[in-house]
Amino acid sequence: MSTEQITAPGAPSPSGETAARPGPRTGANAGRRPRSLTTRRAWSFYVFAGPWVLGFLALTAFPLGYALWLSLTNADGLSNNSRFVGLENYREVLTDPETMSSLARTGVFVALTVPLSIAAGLLLAVLVNQPIRARGLFRTLLYLPAVVPPVGAALTFKLIFDRDSGAANGVLDALRIDGVSWLMDPYARWVLVTLTLWGAGNTMIISLAGLQDIPKELHEAARMDGANAWQSFTKITVPMLSPVLFFQVITGIIAAVQSFLPLLISLDPTPRGVTSVPEGNYLFMIHVFAQYFANGRYGYASAMLWVLFLIIIAITFLVFRLSKGAVFYSVDPEPTKQSRPRTIGDK
Amino acid sequence: MSTTTSLDRRRFLAVSAGTALAATGLSACAGSVDNGTNDSGSGKTTLTVMTVENEWDKKGLKAAEEALGMNLNVIIWDATKLNAMLAAKNPPDVVRGFGATETPYFAARDLMTDLDPYFSKSSVLKPSDLDPVNDVWRYDGKKQGAGPRYGMAKDYSQDSMFWYRTDLFQTAKLDAPSATEPISYDEWLDLGKKLVKRRLGKVKVYGLNATGMGVFPQLMGMTASAGGSLFTEDLATVDFSSPEALKALRWYLEYAKADIGPSVVNPNPDGWDGPTYQANRMAMSCNGYWFGGLIGADPKLAGVSRFAPAPQLGGNRVSSCFGATGFWIPRDAKNKDAAWKFFEWYFGGKPAQDRAASGWGIPSLKSLRPKMPQTNAFQKQAFAVQEQELPHFSVLSFTPYAQQAALEGVLNKVLPGAVKSGTSAGKVADQLNSRMNEQLAQGKELVG
Numbered sequence A: 001m002s003t004e005q006i007t008a009p010g011a012p013s014p015s016g017e018t019a020a021r022p023g024p025r026t027g028a029n030a031g032r033r034p035r036s037l038t039t040r041r042a043w044s045f046y047v048f049a050g051p052w053v054l055g056f057l058a059l060t061a062f063p064l065g066y067a068l069w070l071s072l073t074n075a076d077g078l079s080n081n082s083r084f085v086g087l088e089n090y091r092e093v094l095t096d097p098e099t100m101s102s103l104a105r106t107g108v109f110v111a112l113t114v115p116l117s118i119a120a121g122l123l124l125a126v127l128v129n130q131p132i133r134a135r136g137l138f139r140t141l142l143y144l145p146a147v148v149p150p151v152g153a154a155l156t157f158k159l160i161f162d163r164d165s166g167a168a169n170g171v172l173d174a175l176r177i178d179g180v181s182w183l184m185d186p187y188a189r190w191v192l193v194t195l196t197l198w199g200a201g202n203t204m205i206i207s208l209a210g211l212q213d214i215p216k217e218l219h220e221a222a223r224m225d226g227a228n229a230w231q232s233f234t235k236i237t238v239p240m241l242s243p244v245l246f247f248q249v250i251t252g253i254i255a256a257v258q259s260f261l262p263l264l265i266s267l268d269p270t271p272r273g274v275t276s277v278p279e280g281n282y283l284f285m286i287h288v289f290a291q292y293f294a295n296g297r298y299g300y301a302s303a304m305l306w307v308l309f310l311i312i313i314a315i316t317f318l319v320f321r322l323s324k325g326a327v328f329y330s331v332d333p334e335p336t337k338q339s340r341p342r343t344i345g346d347k
Numbered sequence B: 001m002s003t004t005t006s007l008d009r010r011r012f013l014a015v016s017a018g019t020a021l022a023a024t025g026l027s028a029c030a031g032s033v034d035n036g037t038n039d040s041g042s043g044k045t046t047l048t049v050m051t052v053e054n055e056w057d058k059k060g061l062k063a064a065e066e067a068l069g070m071n072l073n074v075i076i077w078d079a080t081k082l083n084a085m086l087a088a089k090n091p092p093d094v095v096r097g098f099g100a101t102e103t104p105y106f107a108a109r110d111l112m113t114d115l116d117p118y119f120s121k122s123s124v125l126k127p128s129d130l131d132p133v134n135d136v137w138r139y140d141g142k143k144q145g146a147g148p149r150y151g152m153a154k155d156y157s158q159d160s161m162f163w164y165r166t167d168l169f170q171t172a173k174l175d176a177p178s179a180t181e182p183i184s185y186d187e188w189l190d191l192g193k194k195l196v197k198r199r200l201g202k203v204k205v206y207g208l209n210a211t212g213m214g215v216f217p218q219l220m221g222m223t224a225s226a227g228g229s230l231f232t233e234d235l236a237t238v239d240f241s242s243p244e245a246l247k248a249l250r251w252y253l254e255y256a257k258a259d260i261g262p263s264v265v266n267p268n269p270d271g272w273d274g275p276t277y278q279a280n281r282m283a284m285s286c287n288g289y290w291f292g293g294l295i296g297a298d299p300k301l302a303g304v305s306r307f308a309p310a311p312q313l314g315g316n317r318v319s320s321c322f323g324a325t326g327f328w329i330p331r332d333a334k335n336k337d338a339a340w341k342f343f344e345w346y347f348g349g350k351p352a353q354d355r356a357a358s359g360w361g362i363p364s365l366k367s368l369r370p371k372m373p374q375t376n377a378f379q380k381q382a383f384a385v386q387e388q389e390l391p392h393f394s395v396l397s398f399t400p401y402a403q404q405a406a407l408e409g410v411l412n413k414v415l416p417g418a419v420k421s422g423t424s425a426g427k428v429a430d431q432l433n434s435r436m437n438e439q440l441a442q443g444k445e446l447v448g
Helices: A035-069 A088-095 A099-129 A135-147 A150-160 A167-174 A190-197 A201-212 A216-224 A229-257 A259-264 A285-292 A298-323 B011-033 B060-068 B079-087 B100-108 B118-120 B133-138 B166-171 B185-195 B214-224 B243-258 B275-278 B288-297 B300-304 B335-346 B350-358 B364-370 B378-394 B404-421 B425-447
Strands: B046-051 B071-076 B092-096 B144-149 B151-153 B160-166 B197-199 B203-207 B305-308 B323-330
Touching: A035 B323, A088 A099, A088 A298, A099 A190, A099 A201, A099 A229, A099 A285, A099 B214, A135 A201, A135 B144, A150 A167, A150 A190, A150 A259, A190 A259, A201 A229, A216 A229, A229 A298, A259 A285, A285 A298, A285 B079, A285 B404, B046 B079, B046 B323, B046 B335, B060 B071, B060 B335, B079 B335, B092 B100, B092 B335, B100 B133, B100 B151, B100 B323, B118 B144, B133 B144, B133 B151, B133 B323, B160 B166, B160 B288, B185 B243, B197 B214, B214 B243, B214 B404, B243 B404, B275 B288, B288 B300, B288 B378, B300 B305, B300 B378, B305 B378, B323 B335, B350 B364, B404 B425
Parallel strands: B046 B071, B046 B092
Antiparallel strands: B092 B323, B151 B323, B160 B305, B197 B203
16 A cells, blocks of 8 residues: 555655645556545545435424524415514514513523432432442332333323322322412422423433443542542542533533423423413423414514524533533543644654 | 545535435425325325324224225324424315314415315205304305305314203202203302312312313303404404403403312313313313213213203303314315215214214204214203204304414413402403404414
8 A cells, every 4th residue: 555545635744745636647547536545535434424414404404494584584384475574583582571581481490400400310320329239220210210201201290290189289188288289380390390300310320321430449549548428529529520410511401491391291282282381381492382383473483493592502602611620531622733643644 | 627536525515415405305295195195006095184093993994994995094183283284285185173263264374175166066965954063164254154165063062051960069959050041150150169179278079160162262152142252353353351351351260260160270180171070070061062972971970960051141142162173175185086085974974973873062964963862861951952052053253363272372371360460350351452462463464
């Protein structure tokens, strides 16, 4: 195999000279395209990446672009008289009190559930990481709720917290305490938070995997140095787990912002029923659904989704910026030019 | 000129984009084939029917296919899916719907097929045999009840009528409502308050559910019985501030505040009255004749259930239908002739006869009315009350500018807070007018 074949065009050759692009062939090879390793690699890349690119274009880029177009119209999806309204929908999104209050409510929901579910998952992970009997059984039992489909979980909660025939009020009844309208304001939001935390098995599994990746020697060394369990947890476990926790923060925020659980836990998960979601649980995505399918405002709802998309990007960017210095990577995620691995042909 | 064979990234992405768009187009075509004209292989037509989940079991579906000589591709009814399919101009061939509240909306957007030519030729579904309820499936561009027929009801009820349990009335030592004379809404509310049973802050037995088919239609009916109309004549605005509508609104606020039954403040977790009524947990249920199908299937329940005329808010005796559930054929349906064949079989054939005899609603063909069940005492009583109520049936026009869900949505947003804070009916009316009329104006702009 020649040096020319394994050196990328423009990359330094073993002799230190920049490799020239292969020139036109003459003689017996004239007219035939050269098949360098680089070309083959390029083809491999495109063949393997192609399906994803096609999927991305058809299922993500096209719908996004179409939604962007819709957001600039007053379309209801069914009428032929829709027209271009420019940025009017975006102006309304930013000035409509109901939209802004649903957004604020979503912010509170995120601020409440993301830290709580990560903390709960971490706590459970630490517990089931202990060398105890039937550890596998406990792990399975704690993870089980996360396997239950959200619709099933919501229906179960709906039955448990029904005011007149639910188990929760049954317990209160046995204690001679007045029943509570759990699925109405102001309790509905706490039922929702509980439902979210009920699925903490997901974060537990991720944290558990992270915990098992921490070298035991670090904890042993700390113990020999006189560190107690709390110091070991805060000074070793948490920093070593910080990339995992950071991942959970990012994905948790994105999932919570798009949460649809209030609709599933509502009484009637239809366009008509969406409007009966209690005010406290009326999150941004519920409002989007109501605008789309109850009010037939495809244009406005699309604008709402674009605004949410931008908000998620902004939050993600902000969290990344704020996490600098707080997340400990055992491998540098952004190698400097000096530490970047050499390309083929480098010495 | 470069002879390099490395694939240009821009070209690759451009080709990918083109292929993706082509794939999108192809999938759309595939979708239309899937929902479309002919079945692959068997030579039979495949009719796509969007209906509720329990319309047919496996055996029933097979029997239907054999009777029709076509394959049925059943799609479970879902409002969001239907809207998406209509928007993509790839709708089912036949769609289940509520004629009373949906016809103006879809017809005004030119999404329904005018069925008059089919009715005029049919020897099974003759216009002279159609019950007047089928008029809710008509819309002439201005009002409901006139113009082309866009669908047909499978059966119907006068939905403000109510059922009550005689055992709970006896326990409360109350006289049963008259079977011939309608009671007033105030009397009805009073009965509900007396029949409700509570324990430790929880309602153990609802005294009354005042709205079986949604709050908005019920308010429409109440306003009409008081001699007014919730919609203005052009159907483009609502007026909750009129004396009649205000009276209806005031009554509903009082009902919700009394917490004697399911309401916007405390909806029934079952979603409908059936399980609650059957479990001895509801004394009076505002549902029409169709609810008797459920009651009749349970002998114990039939023994203690009776039917009563629709309560009235004023002197104008009105007893409307808020559903008239049936089927319609979308304008862009691929198999309209086959869809009509389905219509004739479903509305005029054995299924229609079986439905008429089951007690689940009044048949929508006059010729089938003698088949309504009148075997036991419960059925005889219900039939007699229903017969006396029929002359008071009327069509209340629904707006073409919004779906019922949108208007119910406003009620669900405004009323709970108003009930809790004790806001006056006048102020609530102003809020409802403002928010609903804004939505109706947006719809009107789109319909033109």
